[in-house]
Amino acid sequence: MTQRKVTSYDVAQLAGVSQPTVSRAFDPNGNINPSTREHVLATAARLGYQPNALARGLTTQKTDLVAIIMGNITRSLFYPKVLVEFTRRLQALGKQVLLFNTHETRPVDEILPRIMSYQVDALIIASSTPGRELIDKYTSMGTPVVMLNRTVPDTLANAVCSDNELGGRLVADALLDAGHQKIAFMTGVGVTATNALRQKGFADRLRERGCENILLEEGAYTYDSGYEAALRLLDRDNPPDAIFCAADIMALGTMDAARFKLGIKIPDELSVIGYDDIPSARWPTYDLTTIRQSATQLVETAVSLLTPSHDLLPTGQIILLPGELIQRGSARLPLQGES
Amino acid sequence: MTQRKVTSYDVAQLAGVSQPTVSRAFDPNGNINPSTREHVLATAARLGYQPNALARGLTTQKTDLVAIIMGNITRSLFYPKVLVEFTRRLQALGKQVLLFNTHETRPVDEILPRIMSYQVDALIIASSTPGRELIDKYTSMGTPVVMLNRTVPDTLANAVCSDNELGGRLVADALLDAGHQKIAFMTGVGVTATNALRQKGFADRLRERGCENILLEEGAYTYDSGYEAALRLLDRDNPPDAIFCAADIMALGTMDAARFKLGIKIPDELSVIGYDDIPSARWPTYDLTTIRQSATQLVETAVSLLTPSHDLLPTGQIILLPGELIQRGSARLPLQGES
DNA sequence: ATATAGTTTGAATCCGCATTCAAATTGCTT
DNA sequence: AAGCAATTTGAATGCGGATTCAAACTATAT
Secondary structure (H helix, E strand, C coil): CCCCCCCHHHHHHHHCCCHHHHHHHCCCCCCCCHHHHHHHHHHHHHHCCCCCHHHHHHHHCCCCEEEEEECCCCCCCHHHHHHHHHHHHHHHCCCEEEEEECECCECHHHHHHHHHCCCCCEEEEECCCCCHHHHHHHHHCCCCEEEECCCCCCCCCEEEEECHHHHHHHHHHHHHHCCCCCEEEEECCCCCHHHHHHHHHHHHHHHHCCCCCEEEEECCCCHHHHHHHHHHHHCCCCCCCEEEECCHHHHHHHHHHHHHHCCCCCCCCCEEEEEECCHHHHCCCCCCEEEECCHHHHHHHHHHHHCCCCCCCCCCCEEEECCEEECCCCCCCCCCCCC | CCCCCCCHHHHHHHHCCCHHHHHHHCCCCCCCCHHHHHHHHHHHHHHCCCCCHHHHHHHHCCCCEEEEEECCCCCCCHHHHHHHHHHHHHHHCCCEEEEEECECCECHHHHHHHHHCCCCCEEEEECCCCCHHHHHHHHHCCCCEEEECCCCCCCCCEEEEECHHHHHHHHHHHHHHCCCCCEEEEECCCCCHHHHHHHHHHHHHHHHCCCCCEEEEECCCCHHHHHHHHHHHHCCCCCCCEEEECCHHHHHHHHHHHHHHCCCCCCCCCEEEEEECCHHHHCCCCCCEEEECCHHHHHHHHHHHHCCCCCCCCCCCEEEECCEEECCCCCCCCCCCCC
């Protein structure tokens, strides 16, 4: 039942060579006679031998493990998509993904040491924000750290972010161009950078164009919170005629609250715009106008930062990827200037 | 920049003890003087020492790594939920998750050896089906293997599944009770066991109650495929007045196709029932009647199979978890027998 | 045939920690 | 105070491969 694992010594013995030779056979750059390699590999295959990644990692100081740390990813399909893109790409590079979930009650900093004990080659942090000290500790020890859609000021780690501020500005322009006056912003929860930047770009641009009164309502990055926040926002004396939600998933809740609970017509009486372009955004029921944030592109960029093609890995870089306004049916279109 | 990692020898030296003593200080059951332990741990903390999990795994033959293998998980939030539940629970047990994605072009069996090279303590396979040989190889080597919602006949691995056949039967009863006659089933893609069992239970029960004509249409576990399949199904001479979709996500597509493309009223002219109870199912737009399959419960059960509280791990077990019909507004309710 | 450079190979060692086993220490008993 | 068990500790070793270095062998040049 419990047969011992096959080791390189077993293969060596059966193949009539020494253990280092087996090791070399499995090293693509190993100095070994091609015929010997062939023989060793054949023997290995016969025994079902597979090098022990732990032992290998111990000597080479390289594990091919990449840790991915994510917060709550089940609010919408955006982060699951990000996760899958990461694992696909990393697997293709021969890396394996060590996955961690941060919980409200279990902050990043507590689990980081546990992660690092596995000697991961790199660290990807998405949708949760670690403390600067730890980040810098690992970065300075030579472990590349890349944050996704989060930044930590004054750190050595790199970050790849959607240009949230630009996204906010794009939405502001779209709403003003469509002639909206009473405009609201539905925030995400907490002081996540993404949330704040989307709001900042949005508010800044509105003000630049002379719109000062922005209604604010707090959501929590969930459908339900969007639904509730929309009710609070719309069920008042002077309700907004346009709502920009910090995330698509809240926009969906907003639309449903408006349409089904309050009987408000979209986009005739209310424009709703989201952020992310999750799959449901283009379902006919919603047909949500939104800022597209490409998971593929974010991940691609993040991964490229991990492979130090540059000799010394860059530090403290923040790469901003521009989003794109996807105009669909949930928001009034810009006036054609025909008055 | 690249300072060497702190090892147990460094701690030992600074603490004035031997390396084994450091090791014992970190072992909760280690035979060590409490005061010595305290001193060692303090020194370790001062140096920022963290035991190397690789080295530890090499000697103990236990890595606290659990591999999770999943196929395409971004079609709906069901599998992301499963994944998050797994990582949460496993993390709580001190385990780490090694995540793998199977791709159409990259079958499970090819990546399994790579996974096993990391000496994972257990293997969880969801939404993709591996070959029996490999499964048995690892199981017999002492690595517990648990499959989720998949089974492989005649294998030593355990499986935890929603009782798909029962689910199908529940839906059949609900539709017949509501007086439906022209009933259709929308399949998932391929010969996944879940899909086939849902269909079997559904068809069997319909036949048992005298309904022989079941329309079949093939979907692919996506919103779009559900949309398309619904069009094919409804845009014919004698269209069904009830559709049971093998997954919620297809049911959503079906509803939108019916309502928005074909102008069919739900549930007055058409009943739609799904399977899973994903979050969107209870959004007001959809209000989808469905079979609830609890991710939490599936995961909980699967994890309990990994911790061999039983001395010898059970083999070849298939645990079926009953689903529950959640009646919402997308399907006509059962007639109250008032004729 | 002999010297020399280039290939291949194996013995020894290391990676960082856990564990075995014997030695040293401590505590109690009588 | 001697005797013995229970604690506590350290030296040595192993886990499974990678790597260094020197030895053995091959090929080429003179």
